[in-house]
Amino acid sequence: MGKKQKPEELEVGSGLVLVDKPAGLTSHDVVGRIRKLAGTRKVGHAGTLDPMATGVLVVGINRATRLLTHIVGVDKTYTATVRLGQSTSTDDAEGEVLQSRFANAVTPAAIMAEVAELTGAIQQVPATVSAIKVDGQRAHARVRAGEEVALKSRSVTVHHFEVFDVRRIDGGKLVDVDIEVRVSSGTYVRALARDLGEALGVGGHLTALRRTAVGSYSIDQTLTLDQLGEDFGYIGLAEAAEQLFPKRQLTLQEVENLGYGRRITASGTGVDPQLTAAFAPDGKLVALLADVPAKKGASASPDAAHAADSGSTDYQAKPELVFLITTGGGSADSGARASGGQASGSGAPAAGTSTRGPEAEGTQAGGTAG
Template sequence: MATTPKAEPAPGLVLVDKPAGWTSHDVVGRMRRLAGTRKVGHAGTLDPMATGLLVIGIGKATKLLTYVVGHDKVYEATIRLGQSTVTDDAEGDVTASADASGVTDAQMADAVAGLTGDIQQVPSSVSAIKIDGQRAYKRVRDGEDVALPARPVTVHDFEILAVRREGDLIDLDVRVDVSSGTYVRALARDLGAALGVGGHLTALRRTSVGDLEVQDAMTLDQLGAMVDAGAEVPRLPLGAAAADILPVRALTDREVATLGFGQWLDADTELAYDGPLAALDSNGDLVAIVERKGDKLKPQIVFRTAHG
């Protein structure tokens, strides 16, 4: 007897306020159960100790996640000066301690300014970056000394919100607005190094990814309660999600049909932007992601084909 294929889940993005102690993979697993599908992914890993905005894609929306990852991100964090750890955060053992009580507010402000703008950053040795096919953190856990090369990142804003002095230690509450690929743990480490006392991250919360804000997110408990009450997981539809992530190219009905067959469009002559565009129909629904190639727009991903 022929089996009926399982219906494709309603696609969309879900903004989750990740709790502390959960891995990003844990959240994906929970969302698979709540949404009733295995077609779930996330954009931009958060460490277990971190909280805040984790962007989840369901169904076809998983294809949008690669465009989410590249956006700037804003974090609120607490940096402890006077202690270094093996992981550059509170998860790791303390490797060195120093008396930070003599560090002045002016010295901290100067060190923060030195870590603002376009900088070369050495990622934390326990990052997920691969070295010869193996994650750096796995090599560290296996006892290897790992030295990752510096890479360019941009710290758009690095603001000290509060200073708390406790004995030999100083805790700084900060807000950072950074480019994709920036490690806030590494900023904490480098700030401590610049001040000569060592430093590590004790708290981290992601508040935004591009135009997506944690204030619009829901906790897993809230989402679970909605599903238990018989509702579906609320999600941002493909069109609205794409418009929040990418510049929009409005389509005529003829262009919708053209893209549905995977064919290229003529580019707008006044279009200077050559990155990916969200191609939306007159109802604001996502038809495709297109990118300029010379005087044409090439479909990179087609969400609505001519064959359905």
Template sequence: MSRSSRQSRDRELPEGAPGTEASGLVLVDKPAGWTSHDVVGKVRRLAGTRKVGHAGTLDPMATGLLVVGFNKATRLLTAITGTDKTYLATIRLGVSTVTDDAEGDVLQTRLANAVTPERVDAAVADLTGDLQQVPSAVSAIKVDGQRAYHRVRAGEDVRLDARPVTVRRFEVTGYRRAEDGTTVDLDVEVDCTSGTYIRALARDLGEALETGGHLTALRRTAVGPFSVADAVTLEDLAVRFTSTELSVAAAGLFPVRRLTGEEASELSFGRRIEVTGTEGMVAAQAPDGTVVALICDQERQGRPEVLSAKPEIVFAPATAPAAASTQDGGRT
């Protein structure tokens, strides 16, 4: 890239754009009508880097929290994807659609005049807890190497296997019956594990009540420890690029272990260090506060009686240990 091209690009970037140097997370309040890939493309342009990804797809119809990582922080996204989610949704009883949401063609209509709040509460209770959920056929799940939604749109009858999910909370916060009694709209709030389809919950609730059902609105309000209350709109991001630095984000997601200079160097080369004594992933923090790696206690191969902390994801480049190890608490 020529100097003039770089200068032109830099003038187009918002205040705080990281370029290819810094790494972190951006909490985006996704607008309706945008795909998650659209948001990633926008963040790439605003951040000034190609290395951008997200931690869990939102359908175009949905709004709310999309956690986006850039540069080295993209390595955090897999861990974030597996965290619990919280959603606000509206379910319409009395109408079933191909996609289990408002964007699909209507499959069937059935009167919802026999639905009562008591019946709804009982059905919701049955859909709370550990479930075997059949995902919506129009989904991004791959079937023999091809996305399920591509197969459905090609006219195939796609049947997906049930998957274990946990719905920790399924609460009805609003109940509205149409004047003619044909439909009932329910406002709900759902806390669930990763991989739970809220569209499928709407479908299954409708089937349990013998009315059919589909999703008419969906907003994600939380992903793990991250809240939509802290998210920014794409319009605001275009004015000032607001992000959470990688080390701060990792420390908010996992327990932290402070390292000596020697330990930080060992991890930067992908070598094991002494056990953390903590179950699950731990953010390994160098003496200067930067997160070097995510580590996890594991058995050594061939020596199951010996545990050590293995680097699962390494962020820092390989470095030699600091010479003045006594200043950073290094072992002597």
């Protein structure tokens, strides 16, 4: 996990805390706990887990909150239990049972057939009690105010959908199905449970949900809140960026140009959403770069500008987020976006505050999950 210190001895740095969220707490509750442990207000998370859910919650502290928006969109992996035979108001066990139907006739073969239909690129209507905004207000708030909310379907991808066990309970009237899914950003595992039940004609909802991975971060890397209270462990900013993005080693001249927001020669990724983490010779994280089409007249280093003017290159590396700026006396940490955006303030740009959201990521820069 990198650097570990007692909270009372902690010199607050910037990094990612991988928390094993317990059931019963909202993701916002966890952010509040981390603020107290780290002694900083600059804390956010990369995707909400519902109170019922447990597992991997990626929390950023200080300047690392600016990485969270780039973590929100990664795939998530979950284990879950789907109960067939009951539909609920929230599509999980925390909601009111709206309808019960006998699931006696449901067979494992039928379950597997419908699981196959729910695998791959699909259209999904998000769970109604969710963090999605409808005319500027969260859907869950409108539902709890007594409004009828109809959400539009959207494209999501279920990369992996595996059934581990099928168990009959309550004399066979209900069927519990243990599953594992790996899904794209914006996917609701609760909605998968609902849709599986409806496809089988008996209804369904989640009774358990655990997030086991967020991108490359897995459950075995996490610490509980109790463990963090004893020994506050986090992944440092540079290490976190190196784990999340391809790495580029810079020259001192490139560091200076990026510090002033200038484009430099391309990293070689082409026009691609994948960013590159750029490091100074001393190992400090300087910026996140994106290869963009070369543009004559754009603020750029001399070699990048000459290549663009001569037409000898198609791309330049543009600093999307700068962490280190050059000063008269050398370099210093930056809080500003090279593209002209504002520095992240207290709190986090990726901090979701809703108590419910998409199990596999949300609709804001701090998404939701669980």
